[in-house]
Amino acid sequence: MTAITREFVGLPSPLVGRAGAGGHPCQGVYHRPAGGPPPRTAFIATHYNVDFSEHYLASHLAERGYGFLGWNTRFRGNEAYFLLDHALAEIGVGVRWLREEAGAERIVLLGNSGGGSLMAAYQSQAAEPSVRPVAGMRPVEAIEDLPAGDLFVALAAHSGRPEVLTAWMDPSVVDENDVLSADPDLDPFDPANGPPFGADFQARYRQAQRERNERITDWVLAQLDALAGTRARARDRLFNVHRTWADLRMIDPAIEPSDRVPNRCYLGDPATANYGVFGIGSVCTLRTWLSMWSLRTSQCAAAPHLARITVPSLVVHATADTGVYESDARAIHGALAAEDKRLEFIKDDHYLPASRPQAADLIDAWVRERG
Known part of the structure; x- marks a missing residue:
């Protein structure tokens, strides 16, 4: 050798x-x-x-x-x-x-x-x-x-980065400040929704993921405007993004079949990981969100x-x-x-x-x- x-x-x-x-x-x-x-x-x-x-x-x-x-x-x-x-x-x-x-x-x-x-x-x-x-x-x-x-x-x-975060996002989050908030009609871990996940649910889910990303971007831009429009000493701030281990493909092996182990993500069981404290984009500054994670502004x-x-x-x-x-x-x-x-x-x-x-x-x- x-x-x-x-x-x-x-x-x-x-x-x-x-x-x-x-x-x-x-x-x-x-x-x-x-x-x-x-x-x-x-x-x-x-x-x-x-x-x-x-x-x-x-x-x-x-x-x-x-x-x-x-x-x-x-x-x-x-x-x-x-x-x-x-x-x-x-x-x-x-x-x-x-x-x-x-x-x-x-x-x-x-x-x-x-x-x-x-x-x-x-x-x-x-x-x-x-x-x-x-x-x-x-x-x-x-x-x-x-x-x-x-x-x-x-x-x-x-x-x-913006694509992978959005694809992994849990769009059932109702309140970004409440890690447990969930719309049951979009909850990927509610057995009533699947797996298997039907085509209609998948389409609604993917659209809701994009909408969640856009809502965060709207909030970030508003926060930056507020900081710039006052005499606040801060030019940026930290915030959290919860629940980012919820790609339907992680849960349902019938979506894009491959050699992967079913119901797995990089941190193990998706349901457990999704409600844990480790995840991509989990802590951001306003400008880091715009630079890395926003579908609208990230390069x-x-x-x-x-x-x-x-x-x-x-x-x-x-x-x-x-x-x-x-x-x-x-x-x-x-x-x-x-x-x-x-x-x-x-x-x-x-x-x-x-x-x-x-x-x-x-x-x-x-x-x-x-x-």
Whole structure:
């Protein structure tokens, strides 16, 4: 087995200073084969919130001769304050380090899980700048000249932050301030509604999910206007979004059948998870909602960015995934502007616990075919 060297990388951000305790805003771990020349091709993987410094494919791809930078912006574990333009600037720090310090000549952007739409946004911005600052924020100069990647891989990738949150939302919530409030006609955990869920219920449910997202956006914009229209000292505020483990596909395996385990989400039983305290978007600032989660205003949807990606692209779908579905993978593949693009399938769950060497072999072969 190839010996692997792991190097901690801590770098400044163009937006914020180093922490008083010493930590750099941008941090990660660079994996590469021990000894020999620097790898000519290197991967970089980043997520909105999850720490990717020790990504599950890092060692596998390093063993196959690549560099792999598991990279974190300052929003790792800090989702409540996420701002897309700031994150893109800090991903650019990692890409530049790979080219200028690690000696990589070719960069592969790996968009895994939620990071799929984030890395798509990065490549899109590098190719054709379009990302705007969220309401009330200044433009970020550092995102106007980002170094682009040479290849793009979407691995078990969600279709975008506003889309995934809306698809997982429980639309039976009547009062956003009451975690137990529920409209029984839309309650996905009321046996009277299913499973199985009929076509009419599914249509009403999906529409109600979109309406809930829009109601929150209306409230957020009103809150920002109220803060701006007074002499209040606050420019933003925190709030909670409850009950976000209620995608009907998690509960009813007849909707988009796949190899997934029925009645499961990433946190186990959907009914239990839905009323728990852990969930995507559960804590937000007003501006983070607009930047990440709002169907109306977020620029974290993958499709518009994928339409600007023309480099060779690979989409890999895990067929037993309990939170990403084949329709998501096909939508990502279809939205890519690349002429050279491929869609592959692996029978495993979201983080590929049983098939990581297989995934690494697949990606390795695809990259080698492209020089």
